[in-house]
Amino acid sequence: MRRGALLLVAIAYIGLANAQQLEDALRLFDEANGLVESGAYAEAIVQYHAVLETGFASGALYHNLASAYFRLDEIGEAVRYYERSRRLLGNDPQLLHNIQIVEAHVQNPFSELPTPFWQAWWYTLFSQYSAWRFLIAGMCLYLIACLLYAHHIWLQTRSNWHRRARVGTLGIGLLLLLIAVLVSGERSSIQGAAILEPTTLVSETGSIDVPEGVKVSFIEETELGAEVSLPNGVRGYVDASVLGFF
């Protein structure tokens, strides 16, 4: 009884602390938006980063942060945070419009390799639905399947429909849980990086100038620098400090 009370108090404390942090995040977010409206972009950027330090983030926050960077002509940072925003907002029309505008400012001399259809589908899937949705749906079906199995064990039912229902719900539930895990992994893994300042990529065939704002695929960190792949598929090494991961 006493332990239960302590647990409740602890949960309540954590909840309240969380609520306080959330309130702080919201206040800072509104202040940062006000600074953007008044044209104080540099100060707004500082404020948006302060929001992130509270432990909370949002697609709108990344979006506004990217907009402030764009206003200061920091195209690389703008690309980086718009891409982060895209992870949370998916194909939000305003976000897509802004990304189009920013990419028009990037002096990208590289053609892009065609995206495989399955990759496009996968990207659409995980940009449309969050991992939580898959998790909740998958966990519900998984629980139902477990209950059906328990029911079958207790009552020793021999119904074919019962068996089909068990197998079906378990299969679909596990599949949804797998997708949830993959989507969650996709969200938390590095998708790529934006070049934050003009740099030179050293490849086997020579050096290539890479302008600010170009999106590259990060492969790994090596002794030669960060190994990346350009949009046209050329691989090479750049200084890791010029990469803004998203």
Added chain:
Amino acid sequence: MRRAILLIGLASACFVSLPRYSFSQTVSGLVSSPTIGAQETVSYTLEISGTNASDIVDPGPPAAEGLTLVSPIASRGTSMSIVNGRVSRSVSYTWHYRPEEEGSARILEANVTIGDSTFHTSPVTVTVVPQAQRPTPQRRSLFGGFSLFDNPPDAPPEVTEQDIFIRATQSDREVYLNEQIAIDYKLYFRPGTMPRNSRQADSWDAEGFWREELDLAATPVPSLVVENGIRYQVISIRRIAVFPTRAGELTIDPLKISAEVQSPDADPFNSPLFSQRYSTVERASPVINITSNPLPSGAPDEFRGAVGQYTLRATLSRNTLEVGEALQLTLVIEGTGNIALIEAPQPEIPGIFEVYDPEVSISKTGIDALVRGNKTFTWLLIPRSNGTFQIPPIKFVYFDPSQARYIVRTSNLDPITVTGTAATASATTVTASGFPFDDIAVLKRDPQWVAATHTPLHRGTWFYLLLLVPVLGIGVTVVLRRRTTRLATDTAWARNQRAHPLARKHLKTARKRLSEGDPDAFYAALEQSVLGFVGNRLNVHERGLTRAQLADQLQKAGIRTERQQELIEFLDTCDAARFAPTPPANALMEKHYALGSRILSTIARELESVIL
């Protein structure tokens, strides 16, 4: 009469085409021809101008190598000319020399004393050729002219390389990459050649160079020079500035021209009807070799390849303006070098400004033999928000070949103050979705908060616990189901399972009866607790057991004899107490309760050890 007219004409022409003689004192040593036959003589004339004849100490004949002086007595002559109202006089002394042998001969320098000063001429080289190679003298009539009925005149004397040639002068032979070199192609011709209709005879190229043509005077005036004892008129025919675009040994093709010329030795009267006889000659300048050195290392990051000497000037058209108004940032780079290829420095303009591509204008001059000028970059800036903004100092880096180092020019700008607020985008400047045309939609206001640091599902313990709980539930179900089934089918196991709970239940009842003061019921419950426990654990019906049967069962179960005895004595005590005429005292009942509990736990322990 015709001769008189011709002489008057020639005199007029000479008068008109007289070069600009300097009015300073000059001394020149001239020969009649740089090439003579072995049987001819060459006259050497010492021409002194710009002084009074009385000031000149009569000079002696210069010494010669390979030539013999015919007579040490000079023939002296004076002349006077009037140019633009100025009168100039000259005095000449002429000697004749006879060649000693074929080959090269030299007339050494002559010394002339004018007043207190002594002047020296340059040595002159004369080439002596076999007489057969020299043209035959023209035949004249007795009256000094040609007769229409005479035989046709001989071919005119040949125009030699010494009569007309091209010389190229260059400002430097070894330069840095992209450093400017001025090349001046000059045509030297003897006054009598009178070139005309000159044109470039062949293509000309300077591979590895960027070229800029320099200006030439619209009406060039020939200058007069003396080269190797020969008087030449000189004009610039092409002036060009070249900039090596790569390092290494580079070559510039010779410039070839063709022109119609007369022989300077031709007799103007050696033609029917006094017509002049021109022949076409081609001349080429020497090949020019340039060594282009790479620029030294250590160039600042802002260096974009400019080489020369430059200044930088940056200005803003205004420093205070409203949002949406335009201002101009102008950058002027001025100096000597390859102006055309100068790249615009990249000013770090704050992102608040909409920046348009710069307008570029170039102004060049090449009058003083080098390309000079300025390049102007003008950016149009339109602020999209208010505030005070500072454009960082603009840097322009170039390499100065004269100092052999990189120079950084910096120009500072005043802050820009933007007032007012941005107007809301009008309907015509938004897209179909309502977003600004050609600009971003800045803010989104609905934050759907998530954790800033996202832990993927597969790294969270709770996810695996969540998956495990239903599986555990199924496991529990399986266990419960098996237990239920065994309880229903295995009586001994079921009684064994129930022994402890039932014993505890009866003990609890006994305690209750004790507190209620009901000895009969107390001892019945106490006896039931112990006896029922033994019966359940041994799976025997305890109700009909005699004490001997009970002892026998306990013996089979491996309970020690003293324990058996203790149990039986306890049961007897309980029976005696139940059926005693007077109820026992509470203290005794308490004692029996404790004894029963102890026996129960002792028996349970021994049975457990035996069964295990």
